[in-house]
Amino acid sequence: MPRSVWRCYKSAIAARRRYADRYAKDQLADPRDNEGHLYFNWVLEQMEILLKDRVVVQKVAKAQVGDVEEVTTEPLANLFEKLNLATTEDEDFESDGERDIMDTTSDISSTSKVYVPKLSKEEELRFEWFCFLEDAQKAWKHIQTVWTSTEDQNNPPDPGVAAFITEAAIELIGYQEQQIYARAMAIGGKAALVIGADPSDPFYLGLTTLRDIANIRKSHKGYIFPLEPLSERYYDLQDPTLVAKDQTLVQYMMELGMESMVRKGLWETEKIRSVSYEQPLPAASLDQVSVVLQAINDGGPISVQAALAAETILSLSVGTHLGSSTAFSKLLSLGQALDKRMTEAGKKVQFAQDHRKLAETFRTVRGWVCAWPFPGARRHKLQAAQKNDSLMGAMRGCVLPPDDSDFLRKANPVLCGKLRLTLFTYYEEAGLSLANTSPHVYAMSYLYNGLKQTERLSNTWGSIKAISKRHSQELFMGPDFPVEAERMVDRMRVSAGTNPHFLKVSKYGNPSGRAVPATKHARQSNKTWDMDTLPTIQILRDYLHDEETLLRTLYRFGTEMQKALPERNRKSIDELGLIHFLETLQEALEEAVARMKMDYVTINCACSVLFQKMEAKMGSSIDGKAATPEEWMAHTTRSYVIANTVLRELWDMEDSVKARKAAKLAPALFPTPLADIASEVIAEYVKAGGKGIPS
DSSP, rough: OHHHHHHHHHHHHHHHHHHHHHHHHHHOOOOOHHHHHHHHHHHHHHHHHHHHHOOOOSSOOOOOOOBBOOOOOOOOOOGGGGGOOOOOOOOSSSOHHHOOOOOOOHHHHHHHOOOOOOOOHHHHHHHHHHHHHEEEHHHHHHHHHHHHTTTTTOOOOOHHHHHHHHHHHHHHHHHHHHHHHHHHHHHHHHOOOOSSSSTTTTHHHHHEEEHHHHHTTTOOOSSOOOOOOOOHHHHTOOOOOHHHHHHHHHHHHHHHHHHHHHIIIIIIGGGGGGGGGGSOOOOGGHHHHHHHHHHHHHHHHOOHHHHHHHHHHHHHHSSSOOOOOOOHHHHHHHHHHHHHHHHHTTTTTTOOOHHHHHHHHHHHHHHHTTTOHHHHHHHHHHHHTOOOHHHHHHHTTTTOSSSSSSSHHHOEEEEEEEHHHHHHHHHHHHHHHHHHHHSSSHHHHHHHHHHHHTOOOOOOOOHHHHHHHHHHHHHSSSOOOSSSSSHHHEEEEHHOOOOHHHHHHHOOOOOTTTOOHHHHHOOOSSSSOOOOOHHHHHHHHOOOOOOOSSHHHHHHHHHHHHHTTTTGGGOOOHOOOOHHHHHHHHHHHHHHHHHHHHHHHHHHHHHHHHHHHHHHHGGGGGGOOOOOOOHHHHOOOOOOOHHHHHHHHHHHHHHHHHHHHHOOOOOOOOHHHHHHHHHHHHHHHHTSOOSOOOO
């Protein structure tokens, strides 16, 4: 027998035993109802005992013959030897009755009916609820694994990825729970959906604390609410570890309620203009852990989804065995770095009018991260509470707010990870909007390729090389970079929108001999130099712009990730299973975050400054009027003209070399002053590190 089959058999017995125990706890009124479960379990256990010494279990279940485990077995007696069968020479040994029976069996229809057991709907619901709780525990174990891996030294997942995986697990568990409750309401079996009634139940501590908070919140809606420590509320829960965890969750719920007031009262509304921000904070920037727990503060029902969110706080906050301040410190570092980059970029370029809303929303997100207004609002509320004698009297002996004003972000790494993911998404979108508005990055990709192909640059500019490779389809119309200067010029023109037919006619003439109308020459193609993002990143953008719900976003992810598979092999989230979907989603998100770390903003500004330096040195050698500093900030197309002119110079050099070779003349040095200037400017920047905006 394959080992996997044997393990599944034993696992099924264990699952049935746990279900019987749970059923016994839920149905204490009449223990006789559980006798069938217990007897069936006993039969399964006896079969396991009977078979374990009679079955050879393979070490590895494979198609080919492999090693097998040696088992000690007793020889089985041949029972047929003990049979005393009389021989008969009567050919008509069967009786007439037996012959009649055998004859009638041939008339029986071969079509068999599927056996459908008659089950109670409430019993089915109770078993479905039991399986759902098992799924919730598996989801929590997966969340723990993901966050533990963020502390690995070798290739750890980004906290933003871990945060979104946590959100996905909580949201899908909540959706599954809603479906079960809807079926329970339809059959009147809601009473069977019990959790947290026994200390052995999953998420018992979190559910107990949340129920107490929900009760006290009915009469105390403000920042602080009076709730005694766990050891005072329950005399059978005196473990210091449990008391400390309970205090952490109570304090977190206080702080969360305060931040919700700041968000919904100002930052997520048009009132944000009163504090010098133009666009409100996206509601989707708040993590799902906080969303679910804030619903309890607002009077929502206790649920397994809320218990899973509470378990995140109880186990991942700073000071616990899994807790770490890494997510908090990484959030602050990223926010400050991006804010500095955007401030420097604002001195070199401006966002187009169509992208001003995006830029202002990103500025609001950076302000929420770097200039977090919560500590000030919290301090004001605490000062007001100290003047309220009745409240201070009620708070004696109760859990007090934390001393650390950063407690909220330190206690919930998912909150920090979600803000980090929001920063990455908005920064990448802002950078691509700048790069697609002006041709600076596009023109530099062609110019850099031309200078490298002609061996005029020895050092490698890593950033522009990475962009050229990543967006080769949009920039170079294929995966391969053009090698000849003539092909570079042609592709550069076509990818910028030049009519390919006009380009062909201008070079080789019209095969029909007829003149091509000027209107046809002027007609542009649908090609642009715009660089695209990944479909998964676009899905994230729609969600973080408050255009899609989280649940809808997850199902869009599921559909997108299945597109690479043959249509017959594609599966929905429900068919994949929760854990498999989360693992697949993590891979897609890690690729997306790696892409979003590309600094398009700084690269665009660097290209703009380098082209300005080239233009200043080339002077009148470039056709047209030189652009002013204001025009460079306003997305001039002057960079396209410069790159195209240099590539044409390289094209002329190639033609000269080919002509001399055809005439069998000795090679001669062809002057390329413009290419020399471009090489000098780029080489100077690359030798200095090739990072940041050149001065």
